[in-house]
Amino acid sequence: MHVPVLAPAAPLRPPRKDPSPRSRPRPDETSYEELLDLLVESVLTIPRHGTDYYRDAGAQSAAESAAQLLAPHDLERALRLWRHGQELSERAPRPEAEPDAVYRAAAVAEQDVDRARVLIGRISGERWTDYLDLAERADSGRSTELLWAAERSLDTVGPAVRVLALSRLASAWATYDPDTSRRFLAEVLAQVFDAGEEEKLAPQLTEAAVALRDVVPAAARILLARLDTIVVNGYTERALLDAAGLWTRWGAPERARTLVDRYLAWTSSPWAQLSARKALGQSDRAEERQLVEKVHADIPEPPADPTAYGWAARQRDDDLAGVVRRMAEYDLARAAQMARDVAGPSDRYVLLADIAHLHLDRGELPRPPPSWRRCCREWSGPHRTTV
Secondary structure: OOHHHHOOOOOOOOOOOOOOOOOOOOOOOOOHHHHHHHHHHHHHOOOOOOOOOOOOHHHHHHHHHHHHHHOOOOHHHHHHHHHHHHHHOOOOOOOOOOOHHHHHHHHHHOOOHHHHHHHHHOOOOOOHHHHHHHHOOOOHHHHHHHHHHHHHOOOOOOHHHHHHHHHHHHHHHOOOOHHHHHHHHHHHHHHOOOOOOHHHHHHHHHHHHHHHHOOOHHHHHHHHHHHHHOOOOOOOHHHHHHHHHHHHHOOOHHHHHHHHHHHHHHOOOHHHHHHHHHHOOOOOHHHHHHHHHHHHHHOOOOOOOOOOOHHHHHHHHHHHHHHHHHHOOOOHHHHHHHHOOOOOHHHHHHHHHHHHHHHHHOOOOOOOOHHHHHHHHHHOOHHHHHO
8 A cells, every 4th residue: 555645735725614613623632634644544444355356346436435525625635545546446447437526526615716617627527517506606707607618518418417407507597698598498498308218307307497496487397297207117206206395395286196196106115105295295203203113113033044045134134224214314313223233234334324424413422422432332343353
């Protein structure tokens, strides 16, 4: 491991945004610089697992994720960490492998609009959404320039994504040039029924409708109406539920019910019933939690010999993980208790760490949350010796 290559760039830039009192370290706590060093060191100590073709995937993925976290604070170091992850692979490098996500993370954190635009310009793939997001926080002069840049970036965008991009452009231009806004809106309405594959189009329609709602409500409703004719399957179900939720909030419960009925005709699992009630605005938190508890109670006991019934044990862990994530919406302590039943150590650690972070997000910092202490205690046990 070439640790010196990943030493901090000098000087290490502080975070762009002033940290909240909750996140600002006290004199007796670890500094940002130390935390960033720890992040990099943690990535460098991740071993390769197994002997197959993908044995380096975990370490490479960790390097890429850590590079995105590091980018807002030290871009050059983040890029070196990203390249380190690519060099781990014994396979041929992916032709599309570029540090776009690293530049994007740095651009989002950059407060200076001009510098953020330069960072976006280094992204090799699609960047229309980056220009649009930046335009939302720029002054009027720079904003229009960024909107033109976003339009120029649509040349390689597929027809389904183009519907969303044009909708956002129509919404953004309404403030500066209504005629240009109407031009983009006409393109949206012309393309929505000729956008090709429904599975790719469905997720874009709800986002496009939200973008147009405050500018041209009638156009937003037309986009949602397109979902009335889209086939329900695993690729489109989420879009139908999101659209039903929008119809409910927009005062058209009958349109929401139409979509929900189609969804429930396709699947009627407990989770589907819960999602349907939420989309219709008929959910009750107490009833929702009772349903989660019922699903948990219906999960079968673990097989006597998990190694002999590997698939069943794996399926049980997957079902438990789904219940834990649902319960985390209502009761973190109960979710952590459920997570202890997950047999796979890695899955259990991930769930407990996620629950711990939810505690932190809620400002529950007087002491490390139980899920975090439990995770650390288990990690320091026998599993650590295999690393």
